[in-house]
Amino acid sequence: MAGGSVPRVVIVSRLTEYAGLLARHATREQAKFFLETRGRSIDEVERRDHAQQAALTTVSAAIPAEWRRARVERGDLDRFLFEPVDIVVTVGQSGLVANVAKYLDEQPVIGIDPEPSRDGGVLARHLPKQAALLIRTAASEHGAIEERTMVEAVLDDGQRVVALNEIFVGHRSHQSARYALAWHGEHERQSSSGIVVTTGTGATGWGRSIGMERHTTVEMPKPDDASLVFFVREAWPSPTFGVSMTEGLLGPNDELVIVSEMDDGGVVFGDGIEPDRVEFGWGVQALVRVAQRRLRLVGGAS
Numbered sequence: 632m633a634g635g636s637v638p639r640v641v642i643v644s645r646l647t648e649y650a651g652l653l654a655r656h657a658t659r660e661q662a663k664f665f666l667e668t669r670g671r672s673i674d675e676v677e678r679r680d681h682a683q684q685a686a687l688t689t690v691s692a693a694i695p696a697e698w699r700r701a702r703v704e705r706g707d708l709d710r711f712l713f714e715p716v717d718i719v720v721t722v723g724q725s726g727l728v729a730n731v732a733k734y735l736d737e738q739p740v741i742g743i744d745p746e747p748s749r750d751g752g753v754l755a756r757h758l759p760k761q762a763a764l765l766i767r768t769a770a771s772e773h774g775a776i777e778e779r780t781m782v783e784a785v786l787d788d789g790q791r792v793v794a795l796n797e798i799f800v801g802h803r804s805h806q807s808a809r810y811a812l813a814w815h816g817e818h819e820r821q822s823s824s825g826i827v828v829t830t831g832t833g834a835t836g837w838g839r840s841i842g843m844e845r846h847t848t849v850e851m852p853k854p855d856d857a858s859l860v861f862f863v864r865e866a867w868p869s870p871t872f873g874v875s876m877t878e879g880l881l882g883p884n885d886e887l888v889i890v891s892e893m894d895d896g897g898v899v900f901g902d903g904i905e906p907d908r909v910e911f912g913w914g915v916q917a918l919v920r921v922a923q924r925r926l927r928l929v930g931g932a933s
Contacts, residue, residue: 649680686745794901796833801825
């Protein structure tokens, strides 16, 4: 590691559904009754909780004894201070990698999947038993690192939203979002269900579904491409609002300029995490572009 500092391994996880049920219903039997009245069995969520706990135990045991370590839950990420020498290990589904990415600055990330048959391993692609090798590989900086493009929205009041998959700009409810859009020298006022700006990583999710539904001709970027694609959702044509700028490619030096015309309810958030939104009220300008920050995802030993 840089500077010869002792590495710190930060394990990131989230509460399982089983833990959440116990928190709400106090006992296993009450949680079981709650699920059974809704046609579900507690056995599935209990099995998944066991798999998660076993994975956490395996990963913790894989950390060299002389190294430092820390644990953080997803809900506490915004209050956790990452260090430059950290190696981040997520234990959970691929979405957890996206959750932690925006809080990092060059720290390598190892995605551990406790249930590979369920998630598919898009970002969390490693088994718990591989953790020891991957952690040492990340520390030696000799492993295969995938650098994935991220997207950012910078507001004119200094607020910034960074995301791995996509950024949403629109109204927080089902009301129409109203704004002025500028791209490649063109300008248009629009009323729509909001704008989604996706990276190559996000192009396998929300962006892909939008593109497939409208049969887009815009080529979706690869995860390491320094480019983004924007989609305007359900633009509404009227004498006041246009529909000619509903999708397009943003290169590494391009910006999508969005000026809010919403009195209340305008928001910007990333990776589907609406609680982390920033307000986007009347007259506020957002510049959406390729972020300088990139996710460094550990692939394996070279």
